[in-house]
Amino acid sequence: MKTKTYVVTGATSGIGAALVRRLAAENVVFAGYRNEKKLTLLETENVFPFYIDYAKPETIAPAVRFINSKCTKVDTLVNIAGCVVAGPVERINVQEIRRQFDVNVFGHLEFTQGLLEILEGGKIINVSSMASYGIFPFISPYCASKRALDMFFNSLLIENKKDIKVVSIKPGVIATPLWGKSVEENSKYIDNCVGYEDEMRFLISNAQKNESKGLSADKVVDVILKADSAKKPKLSYNVGGDAIFAGLISKLPQPIINRLIKTGLNLRIKKLK
Numbered sequence: 001m002k003t004k005t006y007v008v009t010g011a012t013s014g015i016g017a018a019l020v021r022r023l024a025a026e027n028v029v030f031a032g033y034r035n036e037k038k039l040t041l042l043e044t045e046n047v048f049p050f051y052i053d054y055a056k057p058e059t060i061a062p063a064v065r066f067i068n069s070k071c072t073k074v075d076t077l078v079n080i081a082g083c084v085v086a087g088p089v090e091r092i093n094v095q096e097i098r099r100q101f102d103v104n105v106f107g108h109l110e111f112t113q114g115l116l117e118i119l120e121g122g123k124i125i126n127v128s129s130m131a132s133y134g135i136f137p138f139i140s141p142y143c144a145s146k147r148a149l150d151m152f153f154n155s156l157l158i159e160n161k162k163d164i165k166v167v168s169i170k171p172g173v174i175a176t177p178l179w180g181k182s183v184e185e186n187s188k189y190i191d192n193c194v195g196y197e198d199e200m201r202f203l204i205s206n207a208q209k210n211e212s213k214g215l216s217a218d219k220v221v222d223v224i225l226k227a228d229s230a231k232k233p234k235l236s237y238n239v240g241g242d243a244i245f246a247g248l249i250s251k252l253p254q255p256i257i258n259r260l261i262k263t264g265l266n267l268r269i270k271k272l273k
């Protein structure tokens with residue numbers, strides 16, 4: 001296999017960490033981290049860590065400068081970093097929704113813009129989500145951010161004159177720490193959520209189930225590597241039966257989707273009681 005140069009964000013956990021492990025055996029990998037305590041995870045041959053925290057946009061330009069100073073060509077940029085803002089729309093502070101978009105959308109856009117010159121002829125692979133299909137209540141900031149990510153990068157694909165291919169990977173439920181973090185980081189909206197107690201109990205139990213019963217991160221890595229090695233990659237790859245199902249449901253008329261979601265949610269809440 002020819003040695004390639006990759007840039008991967010969200011490299012210290014879940015899907016990103018699994019991808020870095022697979023790539024580093026034969027390639028050069030620039031790996032983004034936001035937590036210094038996790039730096040030891042990236043102490044491997046061929047891996048060059050860089051600090052980036054999308055919740056602190058001022059950290060993006062130095063990361064871009066670092067990568068541009070170390071190489072003249074990136075074969076593939078894999079945008080993986082992400083978080084979940086959850087809760088009922090009527091309660092979530094708009095600042096939190098801004099943070100969701102900073103981390104899941106604007107950060108990736110600014111970072112990517114800074115690397116476009118050295119990405120000429122290469123690929124951008126975004127880890128979006130089945131949430132981009134937009135059918136999941138109580139995680140609407142997350143769904144909206146993933147849809148926005150897909151829209152911006154699809155436009156980049158259409159517009160760019162640098163022959164850069166863009167791919168959206170849409171995993172279903174994957175067993176990673178994302179789910180535990182989603183409960184922990186949103187506890188102020190989820191705990192004691194007056195009027196939505198049953199729904200929030202369901203949200204927590206669903207997150208716990210997902211963290212143990214989802215597909216392995218390596219399944220997503222397999223699809224990322226497949227898209228990366230394809231001469232003509234598809235625009236979008238679902239990972240898992242649930243993602244395929246979500247894609248199909250999203251093609252129905254919105255009133256039918258809403259009815260299905262409400263009925264399904266009520267049934268699952270009843271089961272919890």
Ligand SMILES: NC(=O)c1ccc[n+]([C@@H]2O[C@H](COP(=O)([O-])OP(=O)(O)OC[C@H]3O[C@@H](n4cnc5c(N)ncnc54)[C@H](OP(=O)(O)O)[C@@H]3O)[C@@H](O)[C@H]2O)c1
Nearest residue numbers: 010012013014015053054055081082129171173174176178
């Ligand atoms: N797990 C799923 O079921 C699932 C399904 C569909 C899509 N996805 C997407 O897959 C991607 C990876 O998630 P995962 O499941 O592997 O979860 P994860 O284990 O929590 O990994 C998320 C990664 O993003 C990093 N990150 C979080 N906030 C950041 C910020 N402000 N700036 C920079 N980096 C930040 C995390 O850093 P730390 O290591 O410091 O926490 C971590 O490395 C995400 O975009 C997620 O939306 C996940």
